[in-house]
Amino acid sequence: MVSTRREFLIIAGLSAIGAACPPLGRIIAKETSSWGSRLPGTPGSVPALKAKRWAMVVDANKCSGDCRDCMTACHEAHNVPAIGNVKQEIKWIWPERFENVFPAESHAYIQESVRKQIMPVLCNHCDNPPCVRVCPTGATFRRADGIVMMDSHRCIGCKICLAACPFGARSINFVNPRPFIRKLNPDFPTRTKGVIEKCNFCEERLARGILPACVMACQEKALVFGDVDNPNSKVRQILDRKFSIRRRAELGTKPQVYYIL
Amino acid sequence: MLEKALTGSRRYWILVGILLAIFGMGVYFYLHQLEFGLGLTGMSRDVSWGLYISQFTFLVGIAASAVMVVLPYYLHDYKAFGRITVLGEFLAIAAVIMCVTFIFVNLGQPARVLNVMFHPSLTSVLFWDMVVISVYLVLNVITGWTVLSSVKEGVPPPAWVKPFIYLSIPWAVSIHTVTAFIYAGMPGRSFWLTAIMAPRFLAAAFASGPALLILLCLVLRRFSGFDARKDAIQAMAKIVTYAFIATIFFVVVELWTVFYSQVPDDMEHYRFLFMGLKGYNTIAHGMTVSVISAAVALVLLIDPRTRKKETFLAAACILVFLSLWIEKGLGLMVTGFVPSPLGHITRYTPTGPEMAIAIGIWAMGFLIITVLYKIFISVREAAELD
Numbered sequence: 001m002v003s004t005r006r007e008f009l010i011i012a013g014l015s016a017i018g019a020a021c022p023p024l025g026r027i028i029a030k031e032t033s034s035w036g037s038r039l040p041g042t043p044g045s046v047p048a049l050k051a052k053r054w055a056m057v058v059d060a061n062k063c064s065g066d067c068r069d070c071m072t073a074c075h076e077a078h079n080v081p082a083i084g085n086v087k088q089e090i091k092w093i094w095p096e097r098f099e100n101v102f103p104a105e106s107h108a109y110i111q112e113s114v115r116k117q118i119m120p121v122l123c124n125h126c127d128n129p130p131c132v133r134v135c136p137t138g139a140t141f142r143r144a145d146g147i148v149m150m151d152s153h154r155c156i157g158c159k160i161c162l163a164a165c166p167f168g169a170r171s172i173n174f175v176n177p178r179p180f181i182r183k184l185n186p187d188f189p190t191r192t193k194g195v196i197e198k199c200n201f202c203e204e205r206l207a208r209g210i211l212p213a214c215v216m217a218c219q220e221k222a223l224v225f226g227d228v229d230n231p232n233s234k235v236r237q238i239l240d241r242k243f244s245i246r247r248r249a250e251l252g253t254k255p256q257v258y259y260i261l
Numbered sequence: 262m263l264e265k266a267l268t269g270s271r272r273y274w275i276l277v278g279i280l281l282a283i284f285g286m287g288v289y290f291y292l293h294q295l296e297f298g299l300g301l302t303g304m305s306r307d308v309s310w311g312l313y314i315s316q317f318t319f320l321v322g323i324a325a326s327a328v329m330v331v332l333p334y335y336l337h338d339y340k341a342f343g344r345i346t347v348l349g350e351f352l353a354i355a356a357v358i359m360c361v362t363f364i365f366v367n368l369g370q371p372a373r374v375l376n377v378m379f380h381p382s383l384t385s386v387l388f389w390d391m392v393v394i395s396v397y398l399v400l401n402v403i404t405g406w407t408v409l410s411s412v413k414e415g416v417p418p419p420a421w422v423k424p425f426i427y428l429s430i431p432w433a434v435s436i437h438t439v440t441a442f443i444y445a446g447m448p449g450r451s452f453w454l455t456a457i458m459a460p461r462f463l464a465a466a467f468a469s470g471p472a473l474l475i476l477l478c479l480v481l482r483r484f485s486g487f488d489a490r491k492d493a494i495q496a497m498a499k500i501v502t503y504a505f506i507a508t509i510f511f512v513v514v515e516l517w518t519v520f521y522s523q524v525p526d527d528m529e530h531y532r533f534l535f536m537g538l539k540g541y542n543t544i545a546h547g548m549t550v551s552v553i554s555a556a557v558a559l560v561l562l563i564d565p566r567t568r569k570k571e572t573f574l575a576a577a578c579i580l581v582f583l584s585l586w587i588e589k590g591l592g593l594m595v596t597g598f599v600p601s602p603l604g605h606i607t608r609y610t611p612t613g614p615e616m617a618i619a620i621g622i623w624a625m626g627f628l629i630i631t632v633l634y635k636i637f638i639s640v641r642e643a644a645e646l647d
Contacts, residue, residue, distance in 0.1 A: 085300075087305035087306065087307070087607060088300055088304075088305055088306065089306065091306075096603060099604065100603040100604050100605065101603070103526075103603075103604050121603075130447065130448050130449070132384075133384045133385070134384075134385055134386065134387065134446075134447070135382055135385055136377045136381075136382055136385040136387040136388040136391070137373075137376040137377055137379075137380045137381075137382060137385075138380045138382045139376070139380075154373070154376055154380060155369075155370060155373075156368050156369070156370050156371075156373045156374055156376050156377065157299070157368050157369020157370040157371075157373075158364075158367065158368055158369075158387060159304075159309045159310060159367070159369070160385075160387050160443070162306070162309035163309060163310060163447055163450065163597070163598075164447050164448075164449070165449065165602075166447075166448055166449020166450075166602045167449070167602060167603075168306070168307065168601055168602050168603050171306055172299065172306070172309065172369055173298065173369065174298050174299045174300035174302075174304070174369075175297060175298040175300035176298060192370075193298035193299075193300075193369065194298055194299060194368070194369025194370040194371075195369060195370060196369075248449065248602070251448040251449060252448065253448060
């Protein structure tokens, strides 16, 4: 959209230059494509991973509980800052105790191994996401393949989605996050202060044909990712074999992260 | 009529000056927040709304309460309120502007606020709240200003303004209902997930709003030539009494449901509200003050001997206002977030800058009230001289 006269003139001028020297245009296009293809898994080189309904299985039996590989991999891949202030930190995937993940299923005589179990929690990419329902600008939305996304450019930072999410999966950038990024990943955008962020099921990696960072980082293979709509997918094979539960399923948000205990 | 605000006594200008200074302090700290981000506040991942949104919620009630003087006068021809409907409407204008400002300072990216209009989301209660509150502001500006203009001219209000006045009555109910729906529609927050939220909000509004209006009328009588007259003040006192009893009744109904059913999730929040959890009992201390104020106010309001004495009535109104400001303010807000959905208890303490910004917005609201009431009084005085 051209919003001002000045911008219009700039764009008109550039278009004129472009039309006048087509070879230059071709050179620029060539440069870009050669730069792009050097990236591993650019569209074109490896086909994007597609699904009718993305879902994840967390096999808590396999999860060692004290390793943080999945969290480190995720937070490094997505430029998640390490704020240092526990109250205002940003978390996409983080460890919680069984009693906090499944408060209703917890009781005094539950087996020791389960009580002590620490497992990763993340956005559940609900089929009926309350965060999407309450967002006043459509900055958070659900894709056809089930991934609940954030548009950081549209978000006004009203925080109603933080109140609406029953899983505490959302964080707001209370301060400018950029100085707190330990190792910058140039392939993923950083965020600005005042916007909300959360796990995106690595949609940027799926588009390049790669599985989510947390799934690939887990050496115990405790995290499984796939199309829950496809009976032959890995997630369905596990769900067919083992008893699984979901966090706060009674609320009707239809979470798509399944836990095996 | 605006020019009436530009001439006034020394006392008027001192008040305007003080309020402007406090407002300026708020602006100063807001500029800091704008630069640094919401990290300047005490809000957190777990308690993601705090002082700002709590003040917004409380003030929507004050705004809605104008209906308590408008309705008896226009629908029931209760003449005693004829002198003060404009005061109610002007109070609503100030309260709505404060509400909008509190929402604004709560935003992480305030520059993008217009995205709510550019990309409206019809499933979002926040979007609808913006719609009803803006329309309510316009309605009150139209009706208040037009009615005062006809006072100035010494003529009855024009017929075209009547539909706006009638519309403002259900609209007042709508703004607080929609505000309650923001809270009452969230699946994971059992403390707010209650159908009685909207009725409770309205009852509390119709107690706290007229209580403030009584206090403002008493101040006006003392420091200006305007007397709202005893019968109007006493009628409002009765409204405060009934509405306050209804509010307390609704809270008791809520407590009964929660503690008789004994659903742990629901009980935890109320335990936190009244007793505190794991050593975090600041909110519970506040609620003790709220409960004691409510009890004293109730006695003073129910007994006609004290209600009819304006000193006691004023004390009762201050206590009603204080009690509900705590309960419907930070009490309602923080308790919704504690414990968190994961069972964590996160302490929320507003920071100094955060409080300064909130106080600045209140000063702005009182400045608007001061200026509008000054215009109201000057117009009336001029009309009476003619």
